[in-house]
Amino acid sequence: MVERYKNKVIIVGCGPGLKAYISPKALYNVKKADILVGSRRLLKLFPGVDAEKIILEKNYNVLVNRIADWSSARQVVVLVSGDPCFFSYSRLIIKKLGRESCSIIPGISSIQLAFAAIGESWDDACFISLHGRDSEYAQLVKKAGVFAKVGILTDHKNTPAFIARQLLAGGIQDRRMFVCENLSLPEERILETDLASAVNIKTNGSIVVIIKKD
Numbered sequence: 325m326v327e328r329y330k331n332k333v334i335i336v337g338c339g340p341g342l343k344a345y346i347s348p349k350a351l352y353n354v355k356k357a358d359i360l361v362g363s364r365r366l367l368k369l370f371p372g373v374d375a376e377k378i379i380l381e382k383n384y385n386v387l388v389n390r391i392a393d394w395s396s397a398r399q400v401v402v403l404v405s406g407d408p409c410f411f412s413y414s415r416l417i418i419k420k421l422g423r424e425s426c427s428i429i430p431g432i433s434s435i436q437l438a439f440a441a442i443g444e445s446w447d448d449a450c451f452i453s454l455h456g457r458d459s460e461y462a463q464l465v466k467k468a469g470v471f472a473k474v475g476i477l478t479d480h481k482n483t484p485a486f487i488a489r490q491l492l493a494g495g496i497q498d499r500r501m502f503v504c505e506n507l508s509l510p511e512e513r514i515l516e517t518d519l520a521s522a523v524n525i526k527t528n529g530s531i532v533v534i535i536k537k538d
């Protein structure tokens with residue numbers, strides 16, 4: 325009988341994009357991969373790793389089953405951006421495989437970098453992801469009404485301008501908006517504005533928005 329390996333799937337947090345933010349522990353674990361799964365952008369961070377590379381795009385539901393199959397015989401390492409425990413693919417993988425079958429290597433979240441960029445603590449903030457989610461605006465308005473700081477993950481549809489419009493329509497005013505664009509990357513840009521001015525703001529790339537009470 326062929327003995328089946330029992331490798332834990334390793335989920336590695338790769339930070340916000342700049343390689344210098346990837347921890348030595350993460351690098352060490354990535355080198356263990358027989359199969360390396362990640363977005364094109366994250367896979368490019370590890371050109372020298374001798375593993376079969378699998379591109380993660382909109383195939384995440386199908387891929388999670390394949391990850392489960394592969395992991396019985398080979399070491400699968402999954403790359404995620406930022407921290408695996410903050411709005412990432414790791415949730416789906418752990419739901420499928422169980423937490424005892426996964427090992428998580430933390431990374432620096434885009435949220436951490438955003439708060440560092442504006443010089444604010446995040447221990448008193450609350451968070452919401454609008455990345456690929458369209459039905460969270462009632463929640464956002466509620467949170468912005470209660471918390472002094474709200475950190476928001478965005479996407480190409482839920483832009484800072486769209487978020488500003490939704491907040492104003494929900495009766496939220498007197499807030500500063502910080503737009504933290506392409507953090508750690510050469511095209512990084514940090515903008516501070518108010519909600520009324522933000523409705524016309526043009527942005528591009530990966531963005532964290534922070535809403536702060538005046």
Ligand SMILES: C[S@@+](CC[C@H](N)C(=O)[O-])C[C@H]1O[C@@H](n2cnc3c(N)ncnc32)[C@H](O)[C@@H]1O
Binds near residue numbers: 340409410433
């Ligand atoms: C699927 S979520 C992943 C979040 C990730 N787990 C984390 O901890 O940062 C992707 C979202 O994270 C934010 N993000 C990731 N990298 C970023 C960066 N370099 N600059 C600004 N925002 C970033 C954007 O809001 C992006 O749409």
